[in-house]
Amino acid sequence: MGEMATAAGVLGADLHNKVNNSKILVVGAGGIGCEILKNLVLSGFKDIYIIDLDTIDVSNLNRQFLFHKQHVGKSKAMVAKESALKFNPNVSITAYHDSIISTEYGVNFFKQFNVVLNALDNRVARNHVNRLCLASGIPLVESGTAGYEGQVELIVKGKTKCYECSPKAPQKSFPGCTIRNTPSEPIHCIVWSKYLFNQLFGEEDGDEEVSPDTADPEAAANAGESAMATDANEKGNVERTSTRSWAQSNDYDPEKVFTKLFHDDIKYLLSMADLWKERRKPSPLIWSSIPEIANNGQSTGQGLKDQKVWSLKECVEIFSESCRNLSAQFKKLPEGDHMVWDKDDVDSMNFVASCANIRAHIFNIQRKSRFEIKSMAGNIIPAIATTNAIVAGLVVMFALKVLQEELEKCQCVYVRSKPNHKLQQIVPEKYLSPPNPKCAVCSPKPEVTVRLDVNKQTVKDFVEDVLKKSLNMVAPDVMLMPSGSIIISSDEEEMDISRLALTLADCNIIDGSMLEVDDFLQNYNLTVKIKHREPGRDDPLFDVIADPDLLKPTEEAESDKNGSKNGEGDAKGYEDDDDDLIMTVDDEQLVIPGSSSTKRKVEEEASVPVKKRRTGNSNEMLATPVEDDDDIAIIE
Amino acid sequence: MVKDAPIELTEDEAQLYDRQIRLWGLESQKRLRCARILVVGIQGLGAEVCKNIILGGVKAVTMLDHENVTEEDLCSQFLAPTTAVGKNRSAASLERAQALNPLVDVKVDTENISDKTDEFFTQFDVVVATNCPVKELLRLNAICRNADIKFFCGDVFGFYGYFFADLQIHEYSEEVTVAKAVKPQTNNNKKQKIEEEKVTRKGSSIFVPLHDVLDIDWTSDEYKQKLSKMDSTFFLVRILQCFRSEVNRNPKAASIESDIELLKSIRDKELAKMNVNTDKVPDSLFQMVFAQLSPVCAIVGGVLAQEIIKTVSQKDAPHNNMFFFNPNNHLGQIFCLGN
Ligand SMILES: [Zn+2]
Numbered sequence: 001m002g003e004m005a006t007a008a009g010v011l012g013a014d015l016h017n018k019v020n021n022s023k024i025l026v027v028g029a030g031g032i033g034c035e036i037l038k039n040l041v042l043s044g045f046k047d048i049y050i051i052d053l054d055t056i057d058v059s060n061l062n063r064q065f066l067f068h069k070q071h072v073g074k075s076k077a078m079v080a081k082e083s084a085l086k087f088n089p090n091v092s093i094t095a096y097h098d099s100i101i102s103t104e105y106g107v108n109f110f111k112q113f114n115v116v117l118n119a120l121d122n123r124v125a126r127n128h129v130n131r132l133c134l135a136s137g138i139p140l141v142e143s144g145t146a147g148y149e150g151q152v153e154l155i156v157k158g159k160t161k162c163y164e165c166s167p168k169a170p171q172k173s174f175p176g177c178t179i180r181n182t183p184s185e186p187i188h189c190i191v192w193s194k195y196l197f198n199q200l201f202g203e204e205d206g207d208e209e210v211s212p213d214t215a216d217p218e219a220a221a222n223a224g225e226s227a228m229a230t231d232a233n234e235k236g237n238v239e240r241t242s243t244r245s246w247a248q249s250n251d252y253d254p255e256k257v258f259t260k261l262f263h264d265d266i267k268y269l270l271s272m273a274d275l276w277k278e279r280r281k282p283s284p285l286i287w288s289s290i291p292e293i294a295n296n297g298q299s300t301g302q303g304l305k306d307q308k309v310w311s312l313k314e315c316v317e318i319f320s321e322s323c324r325n326l327s328a329q330f331k332k333l334p335e336g337d338h339m340v341w342d343k344d345d346v347d348s349m350n351f352v353a354s355c356a357n358i359r360a361h362i363f364n365i366q367r368k369s370r371f372e373i374k375s376m377a378g379n380i381i382p383a384i385a386t387t388n389a390i391v392a393g394l395v396v397m398f399a400l401k402v403l404q405e406e407l408e409k410c411q412c413v414y415v416r417s418k419p420n421h422k423l424q425q426i427v428p429e430k431y432l433s434p435p436n437p438k439c440a441v442c443s444p445k446p447e448v449t450v451r452l453d454v455n456k457q458t459v460k461d462f463v464e465d466v467l468k469k470s471l472n473m474v475a476p477d478v479m480l481m482p483s484g485s486i487i488i489s490s491d492e493e494e495m496d497i498s499r500l501a502l503t504l505a506d507c508n509i510i511d512g513s514m515l516e517v518d519d520f521l522q523n524y525n526l527t528v529k530i531k532h533r534e535p536g537r538d539d540p541l542f543d544v545i546a547d548p549d550l551l552k553p554t555e556e557a558e559s560d561k562n563g564s565k566n567g568e569g570d571a572k573g574y575e576d577d578d579d580d581l582i583m584t585v586d587d588e589q590l591v592i593p594g595s596s597s598t599k600r601k602v603e604e605e606a607s608v609p610v611k612k613r614r615t616g617n618s619n620e621m622l623a624t625p626v627e628d629d630d631d632i633a634i635i636e
Numbered sequence: 637m638v639k640d641a642p643i644e645l646t647e648d649e650a651q652l653y654d655r656q657i658r659l660w661g662l663e664s665q666k667r668l669r670c671a672r673i674l675v676v677g678i679q680g681l682g683a684e685v686c687k688n689i690i691l692g693g694v695k696a697v698t699m700l701d702h703e704n705v706t707e708e709d710l711c712s713q714f715l716a717p718t719t720a721v722g723k724n725r726s727a728a729s730l731e732r733a734q735a736l737n738p739l740v741d742v743k744v745d746t747e748n749i750s751d752k753t754d755e756f757f758t759q760f761d762v763v764v765a766t767n768c769p770v771k772e773l774l775r776l777n778a779i780c781r782n783a784d785i786k787f788f789c790g791d792v793f794g795f796y797g798y799f800f801a802d803l804q805i806h807e808y809s810e811e812v813t814v815a816k817a818v819k820p821q822t823n824n825n826k827k828q829k830i831e832e833e834k835v836t837r838k839g840s841s842i843f844v845p846l847h848d849v850l851d852i853d854w855t856s857d858e859y860k861q862k863l864s865k866m867d868s869t870f871f872l873v874r875i876l877q878c879f880r881s882e883v884n885r886n887p888k889a890a891s892i893e894s895d896i897e898l899l900k901s902i903r904d905k906e907l908a909k910m911n912v913n914t915d916k917v918p919d920s921l922f923q924m925v926f927a928q929l930s931p932v933c934a935i936v937g938g939v940l941a942q943e944i945i946k947t948v949s950q951k952d953a954p955h956n957n958m959f960f961f962n963p964n965n966h967l968g969q970i971f972c973l974g975n
Binding site for chain 1: 645647650651652653654656658659680684688691710714717718735736738794888889890923924927928929930931932934938941945952953955959961963964965966969970971972
């Protein structure tokens with residue numbers, strides 16, 4: 001007997017044998033990862049690898065049940081291994097406290113496994129694992145949860161759609177002018193405050209300016225002319241060397257920082273008179289006479305401090321305190337190093353919450369509790385134990401079927417928050433979704449079109465923003481075709497650094513140019529067609545189109561709608577945290593057996609797999625992955 | 637239903653339960669932490685339910701099981717250490733169950749459920765019974781009805797699982813999204829916007845006791861129609877309940893061949909009674925009903941625990957009244973039976 005025999009008893013000899021001889025990789029040891037690991041160990045899997053970069057936080061403990069209070073701060077992968085081994089000491093678990101996006105985990109690493117189980121919380125890592133599984137020919141079980149909802153799908157090259165076959169809704173982004181000049185919702189002030197954090201203490205990013213934008217087209221007609229003549233540089237930023245060096249030269253004095261941001265800059269905005277013709281004017285604040293304004297009378301949480309809406313005075317006090325604490329921490333860092341905003345760090349969160357509320361007050365926007373601001377600033381999509389357990393159970397059911405070579409039984413499964421009209425709560429699709437022949441990743445000859453301004457976009461921005469952030473490459477090489485001249489080399493020794501500052505046009509990349517991009521680590525080759533476009537006020541600096549049909553105009557409104565509904569996080573911070581991402585549930589994708597009209601619909605969809613199925617239905621669910629606890633993505 | 641008056645959460649609780657409070661709200665969390673729950677049968681499914689509700693932050697969980705840990709438990713029961721084979725299941729599970737959340741009062745009861753008097757149950761808000769014969773389930777259900785206690789029962793048999801709920805008359809509130817026209821905030825934006833607004837609405841569900849489900853006349857016109865839509869899991873569960881009643885245990889891997897024969901004969905008898913073709917439960921399914929498969933315990937235990945959370949927090953419409961999981965197509969479906 002022994003647990004070998006019991007696993008054989010439940011699985012049957014044949015499946016038990018396959019399980020016993022398999023080698024499995026679990027990517028992620030968060031909410032879903034802990035549950036998966038438990039199920040694997042108990043079901044007789046003997047050779048399990050698990051990798052996670054994260055460490056344990058208190059807010060994980062309500063669901064990541066392999067971790068307890070004494071483990072806070074320790075490696076998730078290592079603690080998960082130790083805890084799971086207690087369920088069955090006779091299995092081998094290999095744990096890595098590391099990022100899966102690393103040269104150590106290339107195609108050869110992936111090839112040793114029978115199946116890879118994703119339990120990730122962000123799109124960057126998911127895209128990456130998707131590509132490596134495609135490149136190494138290993139089946140991938142992808143999963144995610146958001147609140148009561150979840151999804152599990154099998155990805156097998158050539159047989160099913162891949163993680164990147166369907167275009168994901170773009171992250172919600174806000175026009176720079178709205179953030180810098182004319183906020184009208186709490187989220188605009190929160191985004192501005194996160195930018196401010198980065199400008200003062202974090203990684204400085206030219207796209208995250210917090211000063212008034214004098215190049216705002218709405219104001220350009222007679223935009224604070226005198227001011228513009230004196231202060232603004234060619235990019236429209238008010239000249240102040242940089243927000244950080246200005247703050248440093250003032251020793252981060254809270255009063256001076258406050259006066260600059262919440263008085264002088266607001267005065268400046270008021271001078272851009274056109275902006276306020278049809279908007280309510282902002283009111284600058286004076287440090288020495290903060291008005292007595294209590295909370296908006298919407299405190300919900302009786303005793304709990306995070307649930308209260310701070311009075312304006314409290315906001316200013318908290319701003320001062322957090323500004324002082326953060327600058328003290330910042331000064332201790334080695335020269336050139338910077339801080340990273342973390343919603344779970346008290347001072348970082350207090351700073352953003354207080355600044356957001358002060359700015360909200362100035363612009364007559366409702367102030368919010370710290371609890372609410374944390375949800376928005378951290379883009380928290382709450383994860384719970386039960387949904388994670390259900391989804392992880394389904395993931396391991398999929399793994400068993402993969403080992404039995406029953407791929408045809410692994411249709412995408414949705415866990416719904418409420419049963420559908422057939423009273424189904426855990427709902428499989430009727431068919432496997434075939435690959436999208438136009439997929440930029442898994443099609444035989446992947447190709448995308450990138451629209452951007454070739455005269456403004458620099459080579460560096462093209463690499464960082466387009467190839468890495470948007471197309472999720474890790475170390476791309478770029479050749480201009482047909483000449484084959486090397487534009488970018490991932491090998492630093494071969495790369496001419498001076499080229500990074502050139503525009504694409506300077507490198508002869510113009511409208512209609514074709515680039516061959518190759519990512520060695522991902523074993524991924526992509527043809528990029530360049531289309532020149534000068535973006536307007538509210539346009540992103542670039543966009544990437546995989547399916548040429550999508551170049552047609554109707555799509556934008558749709559994706560915007562999805563984006564806003566979702567508040568979806570971007571992958572900007574692979575390191576950030578917690579949870580267990582989600583993908584989601586598209587109601588219309590669900591199959592309702594026995595209904596002929598639905599059946600036809602599903603079949604039609606099967607032949608035209610990707611594009612949107614978004615109709616205007618009010619009860620439609622999201623068709624895109626959402627991620628828990630990722631930083632909100634603001635590209636512009 | 638929950639008897640204690642909700643009290644404020646502490647800062648520590650707010651931090652620990654941060655994510656779920658963001659999902660179901662402070663009120664639900666406060667109700668949750670007043671709920672006292674009895675879980676009967678601490679095998680794989682029982683362990684999953686305990687884990688989820690302890691993590692969720694209920695007030696107290698009593699784990700009741702008079703049996704000892706078996707070899708078969710080791711493939712799904714993660715609360716008892718592997719060295720505990722032969723020791724009482726609930727006692728062996730205490731340490732790990734308590735470690736999941738020190739704020740929950742986790743208790744052990746090693747007596748046989750059938751020895752418990754009616755009085756015993758009144759200390760609980762919810763009773764969850766697993767691994768019990770039908771006769772015992774009917775008794776517990778009746779006691780719970782009398783004492784206004786929410787009752788659940790469920791099992792996992794190998795790859796298959798189900799649960800049943802009798803919440804009597806259950807009142808709840810739920811958030812629904814309605815469209816509403818809003819005035820423009822800035823005079824810049826003159827057109828009326830339609831915004832989605834969440835409103836809270838009250839609802840109530842009426843449940844029937846388990847015997848109403850067991851007493852269904854499947855040859856009646858109403859149920860003949862329903863029968864054709866029933867998933868094979870439903871019939872399989874019924875066959876396994878009969879098996880348990882007949883031999884006073886679940887099928888065991890050690891006696892797999894004779895157990896499968898017995899299951900087949902029970903199937904033939906039971907399905908004939910219901911006027912259902914034996915094709916509904918092909919022989920091959922009987923290979924998949926031994927012990928409890930860990931991922932299936934996780935799925936059924938996850939849905940069941942979420943129903944318990946819904947019930948005590950009185951938020952959202954509960955499943956009325958049976959849930960089945962089919963491992964072949966991964967379908968988890970609710971059936972409303974006996975109403
Ligand atoms: Zn694809």
